[in-house]
Amino acid sequence: MPSLVFAVPIFDKWLVYAPLQRVAALVNHAALAEFPEELRAALDESPEAEPRPRSGPVSPQFLGLVPTRACNLSCVYCGFGATPCGEQMDLRLAAAGVDWMADYSARAGRRTLDVHFFGGEPFSAPDVVDVAVHRTRAVAAERGLLPRLEVATNGVYPEPRARFVGDYFDAVVLSFDGFRAVHDRHRGCFDQVAATARVLAASPTELCFRMCVAEDNVEQLAETVDWFSEEFRPYSIDFEILQPTPESERAGLRPPDPYRFAAHFLSARRAACERGVEPVYAAAVTEEPRLTFCPVGNDTLILNPDGRLSACYLLERDWQARGLDLNLGRLGTDGGMELPGEDIERVRQLVADKPRCQNCFCRWSCAGGCHVNHSYPGCSLTYDDFCIQTRLITACSLLEGLGFASLADDLVADRAEMQRLALRPSDKVGAP
Amino acid sequence: MSEYRAAEQIRWAVEAAGVVLINGATGAATSLSYPEAAIWDLITRGDSSEKIAAKLCAIAGLEPVAARKFVLDTVEAWRKAGFLRG
Numbered sequence: 001m002p003s004l005v006f007a008v009p010i011f012d013k014w015l016v017y018a019p020l021q022r023v024a025a026l027v028n029h030a031a032l033a034e035f036p037e038e039l040r041a042a043l044d045e046s047p048e049a050e051p052r053p054r055s056g057p058v059s060p061q062f063l064g065l066v067p068t069r070a071c072n073l074s075c076v077y078c079g080f081g082a083t084p085c086g087e088q089m090d091l092r093l094a095a096a097g098v099d100w101m102a103d104y105s106a107r108a109g110r111r112t113l114d115v116h117f118f119g120g121e122p123f124s125a126p127d128v129v130d131v132a133v134h135r136t137r138a139v140a141a142e143r144g145l146l147p148r149l150e151v152a153t154n155g156v157y158p159e160p161r162a163r164f165v166g167d168y169f170d171a172v173v174l175s176f177d178g179f180r181a182v183h184d185r186h187r188g189c190f191d192q193v194a195a196t197a198r199v200l201a202a203s204p205t206e207l208c209f210r211m212c213v214a215e216d217n218v219e220q221l222a223e224t225v226d227w228f229s230e231e232f233r234p235y236s237i238d239f240e241i242l243q244p245t246p247e248s249e250r251a252g253l254r255p256p257d258p259y260r261f262a263a264h265f266l267s268a269r270r271a272a273c274e275r276g277v278e279p280v281y282a283a284a285v286t287e288e289p290r291l292t293f294c295p296v297g298n299d300t301l302i303l304n305p306d307g308r309l310s311a312c313y314l315l316e317r318d319w320q321a322r323g324l325d326l327n328l329g330r331l332g333t334d335g336g337m338e339l340p341g342e343d344i345e346r347v348r349q350l351v352a353d354k355p356r357c358q359n360c361f362c363r364w365s366c367a368g369g370c371h372v373n374h375s376y377p378g379c380s381l382t383y384d385d386f387c388i389q390t391r392l393i394t395a396c397s398l399l400e401g402l403g404f405a406s407l408a409d410d411l412v413a414d415r416a417e418m419q420r421l422a423l424r425p426s427d428k429v430g431a432p
Numbered sequence: 433m434s435e436y437r438a439a440e441q442i443r444w445a446v447e448a449a450g451v452v453l454i455n456g457a458t459g460a461a462t463s464l465s466y467p468e469a470a471i472w473d474l475i476t477r478g479d480s481s482e483k484i485a486a487k488l489c490a491i492a493g494l495e496p497v498a499a500r501k502f503v504l505d506t507v508e509a510w511r512k513a514g515f516l517r518g
Binding site: 094095131135141142146147160164 | 450483486
């Protein structure tokens with residue numbers, strides 16, 4: 001029996017999944033004991049290599065810039081502790097970061113110069129963004145690279161700034177939690193965000209909505225998708241579960257029940273696909289086996305306002321609380337780069353060690369989720385809500401891919417059956 | 433220096449390597465590469481020439497005096513060409 005074949009129960013059948021062979025099949029119990037010839041042949045094909053931590057010289061996918069940790073909003077679930085005022089990146093440091101990435105991209109033979117902006121709210125430091133955007137475009141033109149700019153933003157700024165964002169950024173991730181009542185309860189400034197979304201929808205940028213899903217809006221996912229799609233025509237909608245913080249608990253906001261989320265996500269995904277909008281639940285992407293679903297472990301360099309280079313855009317204090325060190329080095333305003341090889345290796349190896357994931361059929365798609373909030377060293381070995389919803393959504397995705405959409409519907413309508421699948425401690429074929 | 437805005441007949445489009453200005457009256461197109469393209473964006477969003485010069489130091493790696501002269505010379509050329517009013 002190949003060791004890297006998984007199976008999960010779907011009523012009286014079994015969903016067989018071999019991620020390294022990219023094979024999925026729905027079989028009965030007898031076939032699970034002895035695979036039919038056709039399935040056996042597919043599983044005997046040479047598997048893709050098991051994903052391994054990166055090796056060799058550092059090879060960042062993109063440069064992440066955090067112009068400031070300040071933010072002009074006070075979202076009730078935000079754990080960043082952002083205030084309207086805060087340290088802003090030195091303009092020379094932003095330029096030095098872009099120059100380093102341009103040098104690297106040109107040396108590596110890349111076609112694009114990729115710079116992504118995070119916060120706080122990046123546009124709380126508008127001068128830094130202006131400089132970094134134009135420096136990126138200027139050096140890209142000098143070196144024959146195509147600039148590729150992305151930003152994660154709250155959209156709360158005047159229309160001229162929104163037009164700039166739409167004109168100069170290739171992709172915009174706009175935090176937008178849904179209808180007025182929900183968005184205002186979570187974040188505030190609904191009217192301004194909707195106005196920015198309209199400007200961006202009319203621009204050339206690829207508009208992605210990042211929707212925080214909590215207990216109070218999980219029932220509305222499909223109708224929110226319908227409204228988003230009709231009103232703003234986004235390219236994609238990214239569904240992210242509320243990450244509980246002391247602030248969110250004080251506000252009475254809780255994450256959704258994972259079973260209800262899985263069921264409503266399935267409906268929302270179909271609604272999005274019918275309208276030509278790409279639905280995203282980042283932990284359930286099965287296209288390519290991976291060890292990490294985020295920048296951590298992918299050599300991404302996040303440049304912080306103080307010149308620190310880190311692997312993650314979350315706050316340093318949050319990693320430290322989990323016993324993690326995700327710092328990778330430092331960049332000076334003069335362009336001097338310190339990027340110790342041992343720090344790169346430490347973070348690369350971190351993503352390979354996830355004991356809870358060892359027997360899960362999602363181990364190379366979900367890849368353990370967030371390293372800081374979910375799969376940190378010493379985390380529980382039992383499946384939590386994130387695991388449950390991810391296992392359910394991944395199973396439904398595989399069923400839909402096999403043409404069994406109605407079976408996926410039946411599954412998410414039956415809580416006991418969902419629990420049987422989601423709480424199974426090992427999916428390895430042959431395991432009890 | 434007084435502040436400027438795009439002339440009414442001027443439209444523009446952002447491209448990967450810069451900005452293209454189009455005279456709506458004549459159809460004539462003018463390509464602006466960097467660093468001029470940055471000045472065009474900043475001036476049309478209302479930045480003062482001093483602020484543009486400060487940003488240009490980091491965008492183009494210029495010393496402050498050189499950046500200020502570059503901004504003033506560029507703006508004057510655009511004013512004469514009819515791209516800017518003010």
